Amino acid sequence: MFELFYPDLILDSIYHIELESLHKNQIKGLIIDIDNTLVAWDIKEADELSMQWIKRMKENGIRVCLVSNNTRDRVIKFNEQLQLFAVHSANKPTKRPFLKALKHLETHPSQTAVIGDQIFTDVWGANRLNMFSILVTPISPKEFPLIRIKRFFEKKVLKEYHARHEK
Ligand SMILES: [Mg+2]
Numbered sequence: 001m002f003e004l005f006y007p008d009l010i011l012d013s014i015y016h017i018e019l020e021s022l023h024k025n026q027i028k029g030l031i032i033d034i035d036n037t038l039v040a041w042d043i044k045e046a047d048e049l050s051m052q053w054i055k056r057m058k059e060n061g062i063r064v065c066l067v068s069n070n071t072r073d074r075v076i077k078f079n080e081q082l083q084l085f086a087v088h089s090a091n092k093p094t095k096r097p098f099l100k101a102l103k104h105l106e107t108h109p110s111q112t113a114v115i116g117d118q119i120f121t122d123v124w125g126a127n128r129l130n131m132f133s134i135l136v137t138p139i140s141p142k143e144f145p146l147i148r149i150k151r152f153f154e155k156k157v158l159k160e161y162h163a164r165h166e167k
Pocket of ligand 1: 033034035036037116117118
């Protein structure tokens, strides 16, 4: 019953995503969340790890953009050095920010992966448009109360997901 919330892939970190697995799944574009996916939500600027990883993706022909529910200021500051196409205040899981990103990437939804740490924004948004969804473990365990409530429901979805995938 939770299929729309099921990720196609679950990883401990975005930095564990390998080029080979993207190629294998014919992924040519990435739509990436910022907070707790690329960096902890309280880190203001892109760090060395995120910059190097994104650089490596781009060098290998993978198109990359950012889609964040966070504010304009947060996204602009984070993107200062990366200079990627970025959508702020995205209101994920609505389709609009993802459609904007797809238009920029010029990739078909089936060739595009959404990477994020939240089921009800990143994974759901990806699945609604039939994109490949990759769920990563949130970088920082310290989160706002509203997100902690969502985590409670995420756990229920993941429990069922794992139960089904172990059959
Ligand atoms: Mg996030």
